[in-house]
Amino acid sequence: MIALQLPSVPMPDAVVVLIASQIPERVLRAEMDATFESADICRYRPLVSDEDRSDREEALARLAGLNKTLAQYSPKLVVRGAR
Template sequence: MITLQLPKVPIPNAVAELILDTVPEPVCQAMADAEGAQRELRSYRPLASTEDRADREDVLARLARANKVLAQFDPRLIVGGAA
């Protein structure tokens, strides 16, 4: 089977705002929470101190809660965590 590799095209801000206007507010908030949690996960080392592990678990829990809301709206919106 042949698949086409289409280049990613940036979306203009005005178009992105129109798209976000159609998304319910809780889903927009969950998107922001999930992206923030994903960025924050990159700063933690998995085998660091006990406090770092606890903080990392808290961030993973926030990501899971946000992903639950996103999955209810559209499963393609789920944000992956850092390995």
């Protein structure tokens, strides 16, 4: 079987605005916050210090809470943290 690699096509801003207008505000805010939390989790090194470990666990807990909001709207919106 041949797998085709299709080039990614940028989405026009008007389409993004139209899609975002159909999603509730709390879900959009949760998606943005979850994306930031996911990036924040990458900064911590849990094996280096106890402070980093506790900060990482707090960030994971916040991400889990935000993901509950996202999953209620659509399970496909769940943001995964770094492993």
